[in-house]
Amino acid sequence: MKIAIITLLVLGFIHQDPGTDASSIIKKVDDNMISNTQISITKMIIHGRRNSRTVASKNYAEGTEKSYTEYLSPAREEGTKMLKLEDNLWIYSPSTDRTIQLSGHMLRQSVMGSDLSYEDMMEDRKLTEVYNAQKIGQETINGRKTWVLELHAKVDDASYESQKLWIDQERFVPLRQEMYAKSGKLLKRAEASDVKRVDGRWYPMKMNYKDVLKEGKGTDFVITDIQFDVKIPEYIFSKASLKR
Amino acid sequence: MKLAFQIAYKNLIGSGLRTWLNVIVLSFVFVVIIFFNGLIDGWNQQSLQESIKWEYANGYLLNNDYDPNDAFTIADGHGHLPDSDTKNLTPVLIRQATIYPQGRLKSVLLKGIPAGQETIALPTASLDSSHANIPVLIGKRMAETAKLKEGDQVLMRWRDKNGTFDAADVTVHRIFDTSVASMDNGQIWMPVERLWELTGLHGQATLYIADSDFQTENFDGWNFESQDELLQDFRDLIEMKKVSGNFMYIILLFIALIAIFDTQVLSIFRRQKEIGTYVAMGMTRMQVLRLFTVEGAMYSVFGVVLGMAYGIPLFIVLSRMGITLPEFYQDMGVNLPRTIYPVFGVELIVLTVLALIISATLVSLIPARKIARMDPVMALKGKIQ
Amino acid sequence: MIKFLFKGIIRDSSRSVLPIIIISLGVALTVLLSGYITGMMGDTIDQNARFETGHVKVMTKAYAENKDQVPIDLALLGVDSLVKSLQNEFPDMEWVKRIRFGGLIDVPDEQGETKGQGPASGLAIELLSTKNNEVERLNLKSSLVTGSLPTQRSEAIIGHEFAEKLRISIGDSVTYFGTSMNGSMTFANFVVTGTIRFGIASMDKGAIIVDVWDAQQMLDMEDGAGEILGFLNTGVYDDEKAEKVKNAFNSKHTGNKDEFAPVMLKLRNQNNLDGLLTYVDLASGLFVAIFVFAMSLVLWNTGLIAGLRRYNEFGIRLALGESKGGIYRTLVYEAILIGIIGSFVGTAIGLGLTYYLQVVGIDVSGYMDQANIMMPSTLRAKVTPSLFYIGFIPGLFAMVFGNMLAGIGIYRRETATLFKELEV
Incomplete structure (x- = not known):
């Protein structure tokens, strides 16, 4: 009896607050994580079998469909640029002065030896566009209370049929993300930490991304500087800017 | 001429042991030549048969967007033929996948084929008896590189028709053993119905394998490659091997010729008095020369006859029973059947007989030419000239 | 008497x-x-030796375990000194560096943009060095269909069918795009000096052959190589000799638990060649x-x-x-x-x-x-x-x-x- 009352109360509470149902949670996540424009400087730390490497880059993004990356270090990578416009990806290398377009099979390759493929990087749809969400519980991660959401693809061509997200209840930042195969097998896991407030948004400054089928420690992303909603000149997102 | 044959025959029979020694040697060489060539022919034909049996059957109907040499075309190179057209066709759907044996990552080709097919020798029928969620067949080579045994499970990741990831354990139902490496290396076979379910590509095929009742028709969007076309490279290789076999054939023939040459030089040296006598009795030198040549050639005829006497039964037994080689592994696309059934074609035997007799005649002629220059008086005296 | x-x-x-x-x-x-x-x-065995296995082959342990994946990230480093010590220890053998790599060959149009591309399986050999027999060993001269062999760095020969498919002619520049030893993106331009046909389907499909030095630069593996192949000077595989060389070499590294320590395999132990x-x-x-x-x-x-x-x-x-x-x-x-x-x-x-x-x-x-x-x-x-x-x-x-x-x-x-x- 007691349990029933508590359940009712909890259910009532959830129902009463329109801001905390699953779909509005992921909408808030999308709103928080995706800005009109974004300029960042990031470090990618790749843990190889032999050594770990750090690759630094400056990234420009407009919405989810346009992005431009220029690698800053190490010396071998310096000046390499990557441009993504919707489904197309171009890479420019200063050493050969060539722009190469990647497609098909190549997009499934890992980026810079990381646990991310080009395709992973090119996924540009908002969560709300791809998934239906359902709240399945609450958990605490690193002292932060989170909603646990289960996402199921509502479109045919999602890379991952389902995902599990742990969303910070106050800041609407996903602190953990698990990506599953159609069969329900866990494929990839991302963990976010060091959440900071930047330009009125909460944003994770550290991420670890891991292909769980593969051995290894995964790939770390560290944001050293990030700005939201700043004006980015249109030429940045053109092929001409690659050779600049 | 008839006389030459009669005398030659009498001379040979008359000299008994020495003739028979030569004839035995020649017969053996004759048998060895045929044996070697029959073995190589049998080997090649068998490799060809294995390729047909395991891989090509009566030909492939390939989707126009699929290029077997370009892995990029696998994703989109598939299509569907209405059931009415596929009576004598076995669909094969090819997909790319990744397996993770012991946490290592390995790219594979995932191939679906109906479990009930009998067009190629792949033991797919056994898949029906499996209770595993996803039963698969792999070849011996694949099992070795991925370190898998029958009954093992291995995690496989693939994408469905929309590119959505899927992953599940597949169970190695059976490991098959084929000499056709291209059906084995880096491949995983499963019932096509199951692959259709897993990928959502219902009824789709990358290629169809034609059985023997298949009639060539035009299928829009598909390109038929006949068995002959598919085997062309292989036939070229065999052609190549034939040329290299010919070289060996010639060397083997040389043994026989050495034997005849040796005997012939000795006879002419030893039988000067006889030669002198022939000439004294009125034979021309050319006739004597002919006699000696015929004698030399007759050795080879006797050799052939004797060789056939014991060779033919031997060949028949060998081609029925085959020559079984000890267990070994095969790789690098060479097809090495375990039991080789030599093929002794009539053509091979006739050609060998002709080659042996003709070359024996020529070789006999070379030392015999000396006769034409002999002074009969000196020859009669037995004086070495 | x-x-x-x-x-x-x-x-x-x-x-x-x-x-x-x-x-x-x-x-x-x-x-x-x-x-x-x-x-x-x-x-067949000889062909294996020439193209893949050598009479003996040195790799890292990790590379040897995954060798069918062509794992350049697990390649040997410090190969110059390794080759030198091998040469001193086994002077009656020839030791050569080889690097196998995968990637993409991209053909530019006039604007330098992608006109066509295809997956490439690359092989780097000591092509420009005159001190070895690699060119003869791989039968490169007689396998050339068009053009000639590279004579300087940044030149390459590619598979004939591959060249036809991508419509590459002699003298064209193509770009290799792939992953370096460290996993970075890497690019290199090569001038195609010739096209080649080996008759080995896997090689002809997408082969690019370059000099080892170029590959080391491009794959960020200075003084590194995927494999060091050893060939007996007689040119003929002698299992006993190979076994001796293998044992002598491996005994020096038995205690080394490092997965990147070198290990030697003889021909017989590779590519299922035993049988x-x-x-x-x-x-x-x-x-x-x-x-x-x-x-x-x-x-x-x-x-x-x-x-x-x-x-x-x-x-x-x-x-x-x-x-x-x-x-x-x-x-x-x-x-x-x-x-x-x-x-x-x-x-x-x-x-x-x-x-x-x-x-x-x-x-x-x-x-x-x-x-x-x-x-x-x-x-x-x-x-x-x-x-x-x-x-x-x-x-x-x-x-x-x-x-x-x-x-x-x-x-x-x-x-x-x-x-x-x-x-x-």
């Missing part, structure tokens, strides 16, 4: 020249055919045995007839008072001398021919209707250690045996009837 017999052999050319010629010929053929069969049977090697040894051994037997019969016969034809001579010698045993012994000694001379001459000729066939080969591509398969269109023999003695079996033993058998007749002769027999 031997000197006396030797003089006899030299002076009586009728007794020596013909048998020696026949034996030499027979022995030469035996040696040549044995070498040829071994070469023919072993061509094939056993098979080839067995089959060619069988072929050679049959052939040697046949040739032995012929030369035994020669010896036998040679003995028989000296019937008169022995009669006269008996009449002159030589003992039967004495005559028999001289007959056998003479046969041994002739056998040795013939076998030596024949072996020398046979080895020479075999060696010629090993190095130059017989190009049979002209005899083939279609040159779809290029690779083994040159027939090659193989000089193996056994060739040095195999000719002596028919040349010496069979021949002497024949003479011994013929000589038994001497003991049957009766002095009383000698003169009657010798009447002319």
Whole structure:
């Protein structure tokens, strides 16, 4: 009896607050994580079998469909640029002065030896566009209370049929993300930490991304500087800017 | 001429042991030549048969967007033929996948084929008896590189028709053993119905394998490659091997010729008095020369006859029973059947007989030419000239 | 005694020249055919050795475990000093660096943008170094379909079909795009100097062959190489020797638990070649045995007839008072001398021919209707250690045996009837 009352109360509470149902949670996540424009400087730390490497880059993004990356270090990578416009990806290398377009099979390759493929990087749809969400519980991660959401693809061509997200209840930042195969097998896991407030948004400054089928420690992303909603000149997102 | 044959025959029979020694040697060489060539022919034909049996059957109907040499075309190179057209066709759907044996990552080709097919020798029928969620067949080579045994499970990741990831354990139902490496290396076979379910590509095929009742028709969007076309490279290789076999054939023939040459030089040296006598009795030198040549050639005829006497039964037994080689592994696309059934074609035997007799005649002629220059008086005296 | 017999052999050319010629010929053929069969049977193994396995191969342990994935990230480092120490320790072998790599070949249009691209399987060899035989070993010159071999850095040859598919012509610049040893994106431009066809489907599909130095730069693996291949100077795989080299090398690294420590594998332990090697040894051994037997019969016969034809001579010698045993012994000694001379001459000729066939080969591509398969269109023999003695079996033993058998007749002769027999 007691349990029933508590359940009712909890259910009532959830129902009463329109801001905390699953779909509005992921909408808030999308709103928080995706800005009109974004300029960042990031470090990618790749843990190889032999050594770990750090690759630094400056990234420009407009919405989810346009992005431009220029690698800053190490010396071998310096000046390499990557441009993504919707489904197309171009890479420019200063050493050969060539722009190469990647497609098909190549997009499934890992980026810079990381646990991310080009395709992973090119996924540009908002969560709300791809998934239906359902709240399945609450958990605490690193002292932060989170909603646990289960996402199921509502479109045919999602890379991952389902995902599990742990969303910070106050800041609407996903602190953990698990990506599953159609069969329900866990494929990839991302963990976010060091959440900071930047330009009125909460944003994770550290991420670890891991292909769980593969051995290894995964790939770390560290944001050293990030700005939201700043004006980015249109030429940045053109092929001409690659050779600049 | 008839006389030459009669005398030659009498001379040979008359000299008994020495003739028979030569004839035995020649017969053996004759048998060895045929044996070697029959073995190589049998080997090649068998490799060809294995390729047909395991891989090509009566030909492939390939989707126009699929290029077997370009892995990029696998994703989109598939299509569907209405059931009415596929009576004598076995669909094969090819997909790319990744397996993770012991946490290592390995790219594979995932191939679906109906479990009930009998067009190629792949033991797919056994898949029906499996209770595993996803039963698969792999070849011996694949099992070795991925370190898998029958009954093992291995995690496989693939994408469905929309590119959505899927992953599940597949169970190695059976490991098959084929000499056709291209059906084995880096491949995983499963019932096509199951692959259709897993990928959502219902009824789709990358290629169809034609059985023997298949009639060539035009299928829009598909390109038929006949068995002959598919085997062309292989036939070229065999052609190549034939040329290299010919070289060996010639060397083997040389043994026989050495034997005849040796005997012939000795006879002419030893039988000067006889030669002198022939000439004294009125034979021309050319006739004597002919006699000696015929004698030399007759050795080879006797050799052939004797060789056939014991060779033919031997060949028949060998081609029925085959020559079984000890267990070994095969790789690098060479097809090495375990039991080789030599093929002794009539053509091979006739050609060998002709080659042996003709070359024996020529070789006999070379030392015999000396006769034409002999002074009969000196020859009669037995004086070495 | 031997000197006396030797003089006899030299002076009586009728007794020596013909048998020696026949034996030499027979022995030469035996040696040549044995070498040829071994070469023919072993061509697959030989091809493996040349292209992939070497006679021995050094890799890191981790690379060896995943070698079918071409894991350049697990490649050997510090290869220059490693090669040097290998050269010092095993001076009768040639050591070469090879790098296999995968990636993409991208062909630019006039604006430098992608016109076409295809997956490439790359092979880097010591192409520009003159100190090794890599170009001959991979048969590059005769496999060229168009163009020529690279003569300087940043030049490459690519598979002919691949070039046709991507419409690349000689002199065009193509860009390699792939992953460096550290996993970074990497790019390199190459000028295509030639197109090649090996006849190995996997190589022809998307091959690009570049110099090792270029590959090291492009793959960010300075002083690194995926594999170090060792070839015995004889050019022929010798399992015992390879085993010794392997053990000597590996014993120095047994304690090293580092997964990037070098480890040596011999040819037999790679590419499932163990069985094939056993098979080839067995089959060619069988072929050679049959052939040697046949040739032995012929030369035994020669010896036998040679003995028989000296019937008169022995009669006269008996009449002159030589003992039967004495005559028999001289007959056998003479046969041994002739056998040795013939076998030596024949072996020398046979080895020479075999060696010629090993190095130059017989190009049979002209005899083939279609040159779809290029690779083994040159027939090659193989000089193996056994060739040095195999000719002596028919040349010496069979021949002497024949003479011994013929000589038994001497003991049957009766002095009383000698003169009657010798009447002319």
